[in-house]
């Protein structure tokens with residue numbers, strides 16, 4: 001069996017990454033006197049690893065999740081109102097298996113988006129399909145879809161992602177039509193797939209977001225809160241961290 005033949009077969013199987021490593025791996029196996037089984041195992045391990053890396057890279061790109069907001073670069077000491085154990089527990093993504101939701105409430109800059117995105121990234125690593133929307137982007141998509149005749153719509157579009165990260169609910173007020181579309185979206189996902197929502201408004205203010213429609217607001221809240229983990233983040237803005245430090249220092253200099 002010539003090496004060339006094996007390389008052709010690897011190409012056919014699209015084992016391109018491992019193909020590049022092949023001659024080095026053969027040398028290592030000869031030098032290390034590896035058994036056939038160990039050599040075969042190292043080829044498969046390298047291939048699985050490279051496929052997994054490219055799956056993660058593609059899924060991250062497709063998800064639209066902002067870059068750099070990982071759970072492990074979140075400073076929990078800066079934001080003591082966030083229960084780290086609760087975040088650790090969510091990071092197993094069991095909530096996705098249970099089709100539960102996560103809601104982050106709090107003022108600007110306290111880390112709501114960072115944690116929501118961090119959980120989204122973790123979910124992708126664990127193999128779930130994730131999509132990130134700012135509220136205005138979701139509304140745009142929902143309106144576009146609502147213009148397609150029903151018989152042409154693909155039935156499972158609202159639930160095709162195991163996790164939707166919906167960011168910045170509350171900054172923009174919805175009109176009645178948008179409220180109705182949003183209700184349909186939440187209702188379709190209810191008990192079927194998970195949604196993470198971040199909001200700078202407490203639930204009391206949601207009726208103003210949803211066009212003053214009490215019935216729709218209650219129906220949306222009902223579905224989102226049933227089986228949800230809730231964070232009420234109450235702290236300082238991380239964006240103003242350096243600014244606040246500067247003020248503190250100038251105050252202590254003056255005293």
Ligand SMILES: Nc1ncnc2c1ncn2[C@@H]1O[C@H](COP(=O)(O)OP(=O)(O)OP(=O)(O)O)[C@@H](O)[C@H]1O
Pocket residue numbers: 069073074075076078079106107108109110111112113114115168198200238239
């Ligand atoms: N505890 C933290 N540790 C590390 N970085 C943080 C922390 N909190 C916030 N940040 C960073 O500060 C910036 C603002 O945080 P984030 O976007 O999560 O705020 P937010 O609560 O979503 O605010 P807004 O309501 O304005 O959207 C981001 O760049 C984020 O990565």
Ligand SMILES: [Mg+2]
Pocket residue numbers: 112113114167168198
């Ligand atoms: Mg945010």
